Amino acid sequence: MLGIGKAPGKIILMGEHAVVYGKKAIAMPFFSVQIRSTTSYEKGPITISSACYDGELETSEVAIFGIKTLIEKTLEYLDQPIQNLHIKIESTIPPQRGLGSSAAVSISVVRSLFDYFDEELSHDTLTELVFHAENIHHHNPSGLDATTIIEENFLIFEKGKKVKKVTSKLKGYLIVSDTGEIGNTKESVANVQKNLKKNKHLIDVLGALSEKAIPMIEEGDNQGLGDLMNQAHSALNSLGVSNQSLNALTEVARLHGALGAKLTGGGNGGCLVALSNTLVEAKIIADALLNNGAQHSWIYHLKEDEYE
Ligand code: PMV
Numbered sequence: 623m624l625g626i627g628k629a630p631g632k633i634i635l636m637g638e639h640a641v642v643y644g645k646k647a648i649a650m651p652f653f654s655v656q657i658r659s660t661t662s663y664e665k666g667p668i669t670i671s672s673a674c675y676d677g678e679l680e681t682s683e684v685a686i687f688g689i690k691t692l693i694e695k696t697l698e699y700l701d702q703p704i705q706n707l708h709i710k711i712e713s714t715i716p717p718q719r720g721l722g723s724s725a726a727v728s729i730s731v732v733r734s735l736f737d738y739f740d741e742e743l744s745h746d747t748l749t750e751l752v753f754h755a756e757n758i759h760h761h762n763p764s765g766l767d768a769t770t771i772i773e774e775n776f777l778i779f780e781k782g783k784k785v786k787k788v789t790s791k792l793k794g795y796l797i798v799s800d801t802g803e804i805g806n807t808k809e810s811v812a813n814v815q816k817n818l819k820k821n822k823h824l825i826d827v828l829g830a831l832s833e834k835a836i837p838m839i840e841e842g843d844n845q846g847l848g849d850l851m852n853q854a855h856s857a858l859n860s861l862g863v864s865n866q867s868l869n870a871l872t873e874v875a876r877l878h879g880a881l882g883a884k885l886t887g888g889g890n891g892g893c894l895v896a897l898s899n900t901l902v903e904a905k906i907i908a909d910a911l912l913n914n915g916a917q918h919s920w921i922y923h924l925k926e927d928e929y930e
Contacts, residue, residue, distance in 0.1 A: 625661035625738025629729040631715045632722035632770040633798060633895060634886050635839075636854055637779070637832035639814050639863060641764045645829030647779045648788065648836065649770040652798065654920040655715040657726040659734035664708035668693065672711035672727075679704075688755035692728050696735045696751050709734065716918070718804040720887015725767035728755040745772055778836065791842030792924040795904035797875065797896040798886070801867040802917030807888030810863045817862070827857045848881025848897045855884035855894075863889035871911055872896070878910040879903050 630653045637647030668679040675686050682690050697704050709731060715723040732751050736743040752768045766779050776788040814821055831854045838846040855872050858864055868885045875883035875896035880903075883896035896911075898904045901921070908919035 623663065623738065625734040625736070627659045627661075627730040627733025627735070627737055629657050629726040629733065629771050630774070631655040631726055632767055633796070633893075634720070634766065635895070636835045636850065637828060638720075638885075638887055638889070639811070639858065639861060640825045640828035640832065641766065641779050641781065642811060642814070643818075643825045643829075644781045645825060646832040646836070647764065647766060648776065648832060648839065649766050649779065650776045650790075651770055651774045652721060652920075652922065654798070654922050655713075655721060657711065657713045657715055657723070657730040659712075659727070659730040660710045661734040661738040662708050662710075663706060665706055667705060668707045668709065670709050670711065673713060674717070679709075688724070689727065689731060692731060692751060692755035693735070695754050696732050699747070699751065700735065700739050700741060702739060707735075707738070716800055718806070718892070719800055720805055720807070720885075720889070720892035721798075722767040722771055725752065725756060725771050728752045729768065729771050748772055776839065778832075788836060788839055790839050790924065792839055792844060792847070793842055794844045794881070794897055794899045794924055795901060796922040796924055797880070797898065797904050797907045797911065798893055798920045798922055799871060799875075799896070799908070799911045799916040800893050800918040801871060801891055801915075803865070803867055803891035805888050805890050805892030810888045810890045813862055821861055824857050824861045828854060828861075831857070844881055844897060844899055851882030851884040851895070851897060852876070858885055858889060865890050867891070867915065868894055871914060871916055874910050874914045875907050878907045880907050 630651045633650050633652045635648045641647035715721050717723045756768050776790045778786040831850050835850050872883035872894050880896035886893050886895045904921045911919045
């Protein structure tokens with residue numbers, strides 16, 4: 623018997639960093655990448671196979687401590703012993719690039735365990751279990767990654783408020799591109815915090831851009847949104863969370879016809895997103911990014927009514 627659990631990645635369209643200070647952020651699922659976890663029977667202590675760890679859960683490294691706790695908590699919830707399982711984690715989400723890989727691993731593992739034991743899993747239970755692991759890693763203080771991946775919808779986040787769904791009428795293409803450099807969200811959040819006084823007006827600017835972006839997403843105004851993305855990148859750069867590669871590649875995207883381009887997620891490495899109206903334009907932008915040093919580019923079709 624096999625238990626299978628899958629989870630996509632996520633993209634922050636607007637509002638990263640500002641969301642930590644009470645402004646709105648807009649995030650969406652990213653189905654071009656995925657984690658797939660498979661739970662199967664294997665006599666003895668629980669073993670894991672994944673790109674970052676292979677071996678017994680009990681003796682696992684600090685890096686997967688969150689996952690260890692998550693598996694134990696999930697089995698406790700399911701009233702099952704912590705043994706006789708092998709969990710294989712396969713991923714096409716590059717880690718530490720702002721695409722939500724750590725939350726997606728947690729979500730897919732919980733889903734695969736519930737599937738293995740043939741138990742129904744509600745969003746609430748999944749959220750509760752996954753937040754344990756996310757809290758240990760502290761990758762994402764706003765909790766935006768896990769919620770976006772679980773809900774699989776365009777969402778607006780605001781500290782202390784219930785998450786809101788946005789009905790998107792965007793119809794173009796997002797080009798998501800990986801600089802190949804590892805970003806460190808925890809570190810960039812801490813740096814913004816350190817200079818908060820100086821950064822206050824930039825947080826306000828980013829918050830205002832998120833506010834303006836919401837009606838543009840609802841109305842499908844690609845041109846308007848592209849413009850806001852450019853402004854957001856510039857504010858994020860002034861905030862100190864961009865770097866040379868992100869600045870260079872967002873500029874390459876604009877020079878090759880993108881309506882807008884910005885870093886996505888914690889920054890200082892990781893990924894950028896660019897927007898185009900047509901597939902032909904998206905391919906030109908994606909190729910230009912690869913030719914200028916990006917490690918990978920995905921072209922993601924934004925379809926009206928894809929999300930409720
Ligand atoms: O790097 P990511 O994708 O985990 O995104 C971090 C987003 C921040 O706003 C910088 C932090 C947060 O908790 O929202």
